[in-house]
Amino acid sequence: MPYILNTEADRKAMLEKIGAASVSELFTTIPQPFQLNRALNVPESLCEMELQQHIIELARRNASADDAVCFLGGGSYDHFIPSVVDVVASRSEFYTAYTPYQAEASQGSLQAFFEYQTLIAQITGLDVSNASLYEGGSAVAESVLMAISINLDRSKVVIAESVHPEYRLTLSTYLANLNKQIVTVPTPGGAIDPAELAKVVDDQTLCVIVQHPNFFGNLEAVDAVSSLCKAKGALFVSSIDAISLGILKRPGQYGADIAVGEGQCLGTAMQFGGPYLGLMACRDEFVRKIPGRIVGQTTDRNGKRCWVLTLQTREQHIRREKATSNICTNQGLFALRASVYLAALGPQGLRETANLCLQKAHYLADELCKIPGVSLKFKQPFFKEFTVQVPGDAPALLAKLLKAGYHGGLALGRWYATLGNCVTIAVTEKRTRAELDGFVAAFRASV
Amino acid sequence: MGLWRRSGHPFSRSPLASASGWFTEYLLSTDGIVPALAEGERLNRIGIFMISNQSTDLLFEMSHSGRRCHLTPACDVPMREAKSLLPADAVADAPPALPEIGEIDLIRHYMNLSKRNMSIDTNFYPLGSCTMKYNPKRHERLSNLPGMANLHPLQSDESCQGMLAMLWSMQNILGEIAGLEAVSLQPAAGAHGELAALLVAEAYFRDRKEHARKRVLIPDSAHGTNPASAAIAGFDTVSIKSGTNGLVDLADLKSKIDDRTAVFMITNPNTIGLFESQIGEITKMIHDAGGLVYLDGANMNAIVGVTRPGDFGADMMHYNVHKTFTGPHGAGGPGSGPIAVRGMLAPYLPTPNVVKDGETYRLDYNQPKTIGRVRSFFGNVGILLRGYCYIRTLGPKGLRSMTENAVLNANYLLALVKDTLDVPHGDRCMHEFVASASKLKRAKRISAMEIAKRLLDFGYHAPTVYFPLVVPEALMIEPTETESKETLDAFAATLLKIVAEDAEFLQKAPHTLSISRPNDAKAFKEPVLRWKA
Numbered sequence: 005m006p007y008i009l010n011t012e013a014d015r016k017a018m019l020e021k022i023g024a025a026s027v028s029e030l031f032t033t034i035p036q037p038f039q040l041n042r043a044l045n046v047p048e049s050l051c052e053m054e055l056q057q058h059i060i061e062l063a064r065r066n067a068s069a070d071d072a073v074c075f076l077g078g079g080s081y082d083h084f085i086p087s088v089v090d091v092v093a094s095r096s097e098f099y100t101a102y103t104p105y106q107a108e109a110s111q112g113s114l115q116a117f118f119e120y121q122t123l124i125a126q127i128t129g130l131d132v133s134n135a136s137l138y139e140g141g142s143a144v145a146e147s148v149l150m151a152i153s154i155n156l157d158r159s160k161v162v163i164a165e166s167v168h169p170e171y172r173l174t175l176s177t178y179l180a181n182l183n184k185q186i187v188t189v190p191t192p193g194g195a196i197d198p199a200e201l202a203k204v205v206d207d208q209t210l211c212v213i214v215q216h217p218n219f220f221g222n223l224e225a226v227d228a229v230s231s232l233c234k235a236k237g238a239l240f241v242s243s244i245d246a247i248s249l250g251i252l253k254r255p256g257q258y259g260a261d262i263a264v265g266e267g268q269c270l271g272t273a274m275q276f277g278g279p280y281l282g283l284m285a286c287r288d289e290f291v292r293k294i295p296g297r298i299v300g301q302t303t304d305r306n307g308k309r310c311w312v313l314t315l316q317t318r319e320q321h322i323r324r325e326k327a328t329s330n331i332c333t334n335q336g337l338f339a340l341r342a343s344v345y346l347a348a349l350g351p352q353g354l355r356e357t358a359n360l361c362l363q364k365a366h367y368l369a370d371e372l373c374k375i376p377g378v379s380l381k382f383k384q385p386f387f388k389e390f391t392v393q394v395p396g397d398a399p400a401l402l403a404k405l406l407k408a409g410y411h412g413g414l415a416l417g418r419w420y421a422t423l424g425n426c427v428t429i430a431v432t433e434k435r436t437r438a439e440l441d442g443f444v445a446a447f448r449a450s451v
Numbered sequence: 452m453g454l455w456r457r458s459g460h461p462f463s464r465s466p467l468a469s470a471s472g473w474f475t476e477y478l479l480s481t482d483g484i485v486p487a488l489a490e491g492e493r494l495n496r497i498g499i500f501m502i503s504n505q506s507t508d509l510l511f512e513m514s515h516s517g518r519r520c521h522l523t524p525a526c527d528v529p530m531r532e533a534k535s536l537l538p539a540d541a542v543a544d545a546p547p548a549l550p551e552i553g554e555i556d557l558i559r560h561y562m563n564l565s566k567r568n569m570s571i572d573t574n575f576y577p578l579g580s581c582t583m584k585y586n587p588k589r590h591e592r593l594s595n596l597p598g599m600a601n602l603h604p605l606q607s608d609e610s611c612q613g614m615l616a617m618l619w620s621m622q623n624i625l626g627e628i629a630g631l632e633a634v635s636l637q638p639a640a641g642a643h644g645e646l647a648a649l650l651v652a653e654a655y656f657r658d659r660k661e662h663a664r665k666r667v668l669i670p671d672s673a674h675g676t677n678p679a680s681a682a683i684a685g686f687d688t689v690s691i692k693s694g695t696n697g698l699v700d701l702a703d704l705k706s707k708i709d710d711r712t713a714v715f716m717i718t719n720p721n722t723i724g725l726f727e728s729q730i731g732e733i734t735k736m737i738h739d740a741g742g743l744v745y746l747d748g749a750n751m752n753a754i755v756g757v758t759r760p761g762d763f764g765a766d767m768m769h770y771n772v773h774k775t776f777t778g779p780h781g782a783g784g785p786g787s788g789p790i791a792v793r794g795m796l797a798p799y800l801p802t803p804n805v806v807k808d809g810e811t812y813r814l815d816y817n818q819p820k821t822i823g824r825v826r827s828f829f830g831n832v833g834i835l836l837r838g839y840c841y842i843r844t845l846g847p848k849g850l851r852s853m854t855e856n857a858v859l860n861a862n863y864l865l866a867l868v869k870d871t872l873d874v875p876h877g878d879r880c881m882h883e884f885v886a887s888a889s890k891l892k893r894a895k896r897i898s899a900m901e902i903a904k905r906l907l908d909f910g911y912h913a914p915t916v917y918f919p920l921v922v923p924e925a926l927m928i929e930p931t932e933t934e935s936k937e938t939l940d941a942f943a944a945t946l947l948k949i950v951a952e953d954a955e956f957l958q959k960a961p962h963t964l965s966i967s968r969p970n971d972a973k974a975f976k977e978p979v980l981r982w983k984a
């Protein structure tokens with residue numbers, strides 16, 4: 005049995021000290037009828053070599069983004085991860101530590117999270133970030149719980165249909181029993197129509213949630229949304245793509261009150277959906293309503309600058325049912341990865357990365373639209389993802405593309421009944437000209 | 452300029468020469484240090500390492516305009532003006548003012564920061580309720596294989612059969628360990644699992660038109676996430692007292708059960724480290740009243756393979772894979788909090804789940820009664836994979852041995868420390884126990900905090916302190932199965948040494964770490980939550 009150090013002799017000595025005749029005596033408080041008295045029905049043990057063979061065998065049955073060129077997006081992206089990110093995150097002192105409850109023994113993580121909060125404030129143009137939430141979808145839900153606690157007397161949550169469908173599903177799950185109304189604003193044109201939005205945002209609206217760029221890849225009229233929110237006293241929640249902030253205006257600049265988002269794009273592998281990183285930042289005035297852990301700067305008894313977990317009276321271990329959120333374990337390791345990533349890229353690197361995504365996405369869109377029957381579904385500006393209409397059945401096309409070596413995009417019919425012949429395609433800075441041209445050729449052959 | 456330099460680096464000021472510094476205090480408390488040794492040598496003798504004076508500069512203070520770490524490739528498609536592709540008013544004039552740092556400085560920064568952390572790989576970390584066991588290195592290698600790590604969550608089922616096979620197997624394994632029929636791997640952590648399961652319970656009662664069931668009963672020793680999750684799920688919470696024996700007070704529970712009772716959330720073993728031996732009566736009382744029993748599975752390390760929640764009457768539970776099955780905790784996360792439920796609750800679980808048709812696996816979204824999703828994508832797969840590796844390495848015998856040794860280690864440590872620290876709830880425990888510094892505080896002004904902070908000087912991470920709330924001056928100690936007898940012996944000997952120390956000296960501990968006793972009140976009153984230029 006690996007990992008257990010107690011030898012037979014140790015066990016004997018320990019039992020003696022305890023004053024117990026056997027290990028099973030230590031379990032006598034578990035009533036006999038509830039004791040299992042048989043071995044668990046789980047597979048037999050494997051040594052390291054066998055385990056490795058087994059996992060490699062499983063991995064062989066997967067087509068990873070290294071096996072088939074990845075044009076899938078929708079919140080999870082095949083961006084490049086600099087090696088420094090892996091090196092820092094594989095440092096035992098970071099990845100095998102717990103939440104920094106003992107500040108003196110955790111200054112490394114605490115400072116790294118303080119830096120993370122600053123970096124997220126910088127990219128969002130907002131004042132304060134927390135130290136991470138689970139991932140993008142629950143971050144949207146948490147932002148609404150936060151908005152509820154700020155706009156206590158209001159009851160309506162307005163969300164655009166162009167927000168990630170899984171984020172919207174998550175939101176409705178979280179709000180199921182909280183007596184709030186969710187109004188989904190249709191986006192048949194691929195982005196919010198401010199006039200349509202104005203019809204539903206009123207003085208009962210506690211917040212408006214927009215994703216920018218949205219699930220189809222398109223930009224939203226964030227300035228118009230912002231003015232509307234200001235006029236009606238609703239909070240403006242913007243769900244962001246952090247990479248896009250190398251080029252696009254920041255939420256703080258266009259008047260968002262809360263920014264949330266999926267931080268996987270900042271140096272975390274796709275890992276079939278998690279663990280990822282829930283981003284959240286807000287204006288200063290809301291800081292005592294923000295969910296999750298926050299690190300603050302202070303001084304120690306000798307006057308030395310240091311960092312601690314702070315504003316904990318918001319949190320479940322103190323406030324219990326009155327806490328701003330139930331979150332405890334968060335996504336610290338990915339906050340660390342995001343920090344290293346952003347520091348490694350710097351302002352120029354982030355801008356260039358964003359620009360490469362932008363350029364390559366537009367090149368690919370132009371080339372694909374030269375294929376007869378293929379066209380952009382929406383007349384909207386887009387960033388690194390775009391939605392095309394294809395002749396015939398989108399899933400069938402994607403199946404052919406997979407055979408040709410491409411994860412070709414997301415078939416939208418699964419989430420949008422009227423978009424059964426549409427595919428959303430994501431292009432990161434990793435895609436080379438050769439891959440893009442090869443994809444176009446395969447697409448042409450498959451439609 | 453780094454802080455060390457700004458506020459005076461204790462070593463550069465040669466505190467050895469100063470009679471007032473912390474170092475002198477440390478010397479007083481440490482045997483066998485020869486003052487005649489050279490400074491560096493003396494530092495090493497007492498376990499203080501080489502010091503880097505870079506490590507407390509913030510990234511932003513290290514920034515030099517024009518420096519870079521990561522370079523991007525030239526654009527290999529025809530380049531156009533961003534403003535010709537995007538509306539002018541959507542584009543920012545300049546990118547965010549991120550720090551500009553070269554690669555070596557970036558690496559040194561983080562390597563030096565890492566030295567200011569305790570971690571399982573460097574220190575004994577008996578943080579109660581957190582199950583800080585060894586994180587096997589093979590898990591890191593295997594979960595980073597490109598064929599597992601570089602999978603997109605929305606790629607087609609046929610292109611990720613190996614991953615789906617693993618997840619399907621994990622669903623079954625967790626169901627077997629729970630003794631419950633259905634599993635959802637979606638929740639991201641324990642608290643998220645609590646919320647998901649309570650939403651499942653709510654949907655179940657709504658479906659049965661039992662609309663009055665709006666109350667969740669929670670023992671006062673429970674973790675704060677329990678009531679916080681219940682509130683988000685739309686329930687009112689009712690607190691149940693613990694008796695003097697540390698177990699649920701049955702009379703109090705009985706008096707609070709009625710037809711408004713939806714769920715009783717119980718942690719078993721509870722947060723005091725005791726198995727709720729009346730669990731049979733408790734679950735019967737709840738079931739007779741038409742309620743459901745939820746098991747907070749944070750303490751599964753005490754019972755895996757010995758008893759199963761489903762067998763002792765729990766209807767739903769969460770796992771903390773990052774505790775019981777050793778997902779590395781990442782200084783705050785990630786976790787993974789799968790839930791297991793009884794068959795009648797299965798239709799309400801989040802979607803998707805993995806199903807097997809013949810030899811093929813697929814994600815099944817088709818569950819009309821589902822509560823929906825509690826997050827995007829499938830779950831914290833990277834942690835589920837590490838948990839799977841642990842379970843596959845241990846096998847049935849190993850899992851039982853894990854539990855037995857966790858409980859043996861905890862009882863042994865309890866036996867060692869009970870003469871040093873008061874352990875109010877008896878001589879036996881499950882995988883952890885809660886000591887109290889109450890008496891020491893009264894007699895010698897030594898609180899739980901003092902002991903915790905002084906332990907750091909000796910290279911031990913502190914136990915969980917001031918939780919559970921029902922034990923005053925609580926020190927919650929959980930050694931886990933992966934520690935040796937020698938480590939436990941040495942830890943107990945250190946505790947004994949500490950309680951003999953002078954209270955004033957302890958109140959200033961730690962004496963050997965980079966900082967000591969941060970001012971929490973100041974952090975709270977004048978929050979500085981980011982660096983500003």
Ligand SMILES: Cc1ncc(COP(=O)(O)O)c(C=O)c1O
Nearest residue numbers: 332333580640641642674749786
């Ligand atoms: C008893 C107990 N319940 C619930 C939780 C919450 O779990 P998590 O931190 O994974 O959300 C914890 C862990 O901190 C715990 O110790």
